[in-house]
Amino acid sequence: MKILVIKPSALGDVVNGLAIVPRLRNLFPNCKIHWFVNSEYAELVELAGLDKVIKFERGAWKNFHSVFSGINNVSKISLELRKNKYDVVIDLQGLIRSGWFTFITGAPVRIGFSDAREFAHIFYNRKVYVKRNKIHAVDCCLETLKKLGDENPVAEWKWFGLNDKITALNWKYKINDDDFFAFVVGSRWETKKWPPNFFGKTAALLYKKTGLKIFLTGTENEIHIAEEVMFHAIENGCKQSAIVSLAGKLSLSELFALCKESKLVLTTDTGPMHCAVSIGAKVVALMGPTNPVRHGPYNQQKNVIAIDKKCAPCYKRKCPNNETCMAEISPETVVEKIMEEMMIE
Structure with a gap:
C-alpha cells in the first residue's frame, strides 16, 4: 500500500x-x-x-x-x-x-x-x-x-537521527555543559507575543532561584527581540554568561535537539511549542488569542497560562483595540508555574 x-x-x-x-x-x-x-x-x-x-x-x-x-x-x-x-x-x-x-x-x-x-x-x-x-x-x-479502520487512534511521534543533531549542537554551542531552560521569544502573530521585558525578568528570576542557564531561540527576524530579552534579563540581575541567544542560528533539527535537551521550554503559541511537545520536553505555554484546548501543548494543557478576557480566544493577528492582552500574564505567575512544574522548592 x-x-x-x-x-x-x-x-x-x-x-x-x-x-x-x-x-x-x-x-x-x-x-x-x-x-x-x-x-x-x-x-x-x-x-x-x-x-x-x-x-x-x-x-x-x-x-x-x-x-x-x-x-x-x-x-x-x-x-x-x-x-x-x-x-x-x-x-x-x-x-x-x-x-x-x-x-x-x-x-x-x-x-x-x-x-x-x-x-x-x-x-x-x-x-x-x-x-x-x-x-x-x-x-x-x-x-x-x-x-x-483504526477505531482508537493514539498520537505518537518518532524522530530519527536526533542524537547526532544533539551531539553536533553541543559541539557548536556547548548546550550539555549545564542544565538549561529554553525560551521561544517570538511569534508570527503580534497578539501572541509576550513582552521582551517580561521574558527578561522571568529569565532573571529563574536564574536567581535555580542557577540554570537560559538559551533564547527565534527566527532571524526575531534576533532583536532576543537581544532585548537579554538586556532586560541582565538588568534584572541575571549573570551575562547565563543567558545566550541562539535566535536566527538554529536549523529546525537543531531546534528539536535544543528542546529535547532542555529542562523546560517556555513559549507562547508557536510552532516550536509543538516541536517541544512532540519530543517529550516539558513545556509552559503562554496563550491569548488562540484556544488552548485546540492549539495548546498536546497532553500538557495543565501547563498553559491563558489570559482571562471575554474576547479571548479572538484568533486575531492584530488587536483591533490596540490592547496588549498577553501583558496581563506576569513574570511572577510564569516563574511560579515553572517552579511548580520543575518541582523546585
Whole structure:
C-alpha cells in the first residue's frame, strides 16, 4: 500500500500531523508513506522516517490561482503525484489547493475534513467530521485514521537521527555543559507575543532561584527581540554568561535537539511549542488569542497560562483595540508555574 499525506504548512501544524505516521505504520506494516510539504519544513519531515518527502516551493503554492504564473510548477507536482499511484491520500490541510492535489492523484481513497475551507471537501470521497473547538488539532488529525479502520487512534511521534543533531549542537554551542531552560521569544502573530521585558525578568528570576542557564531561540527576524530579552534579563540581575541567544542560528533539527535537551521550554503559541511537545520536553505555554484546548501543548494543557478576557480566544493577528492582552500574564505567575512544574522548592 502507498499512502500520501498532504500537510504542507505551517510548522506546528506539520508537527501535529506527523503524529499519525507511527499509527499508519502499525495499521499497514508494509506500507510506503509519502509526505507533501513546503520545502521550508522538509528538514523536519525528513526526521520522521518517511519513505519519501515531496517538496514544493511556497511560490508555486501562492501562484496556484494565477492563470499565467506558477502553472508549470503545479503541473509538475500534479504529474508526479499522479505517477506515484497512491492507494490512499489524506489531506490534513483542507484548502482548495490541497484538495485539488488530493483529487489529481487518482487515489481510490481520498480522506479529508467535511468542513475543509474553500469547498475542498468536494475532492474527498471519505469525509471526516470533527468538532474543532472541542478537541485538539492533533486529535483532529487522528480522526482521519478512523476512515482506515483504526477505531482508537493514539498520537505518537518518532524522530530519527536526533542524537547526532544533539551531539553536533553541543559541539557548536556547548548546550550539555549545564542544565538549561529554553525560551521561544517570538511569534508570527503580534497578539501572541509576550513582552521582551517580561521574558527578561522571568529569565532573571529563574536564574536567581535555580542557577540554570537560559538559551533564547527565534527566527532571524526575531534576533532583536532576543537581544532585548537579554538586556532586560541582565538588568534584572541575571549573570551575562547565563543567558545566550541562539535566535536566527538554529536549523529546525537543531531546534528539536535544543528542546529535547532542555529542562523546560517556555513559549507562547508557536510552532516550536509543538516541536517541544512532540519530543517529550516539558513545556509552559503562554496563550491569548488562540484556544488552548485546540492549539495548546498536546497532553500538557495543565501547563498553559491563558489570559482571562471575554474576547479571548479572538484568533486575531492584530488587536483591533490596540490592547496588549498577553501583558496581563506576569513574570511572577510564569516563574511560579515553572517552579511548580520543575518541582523546585
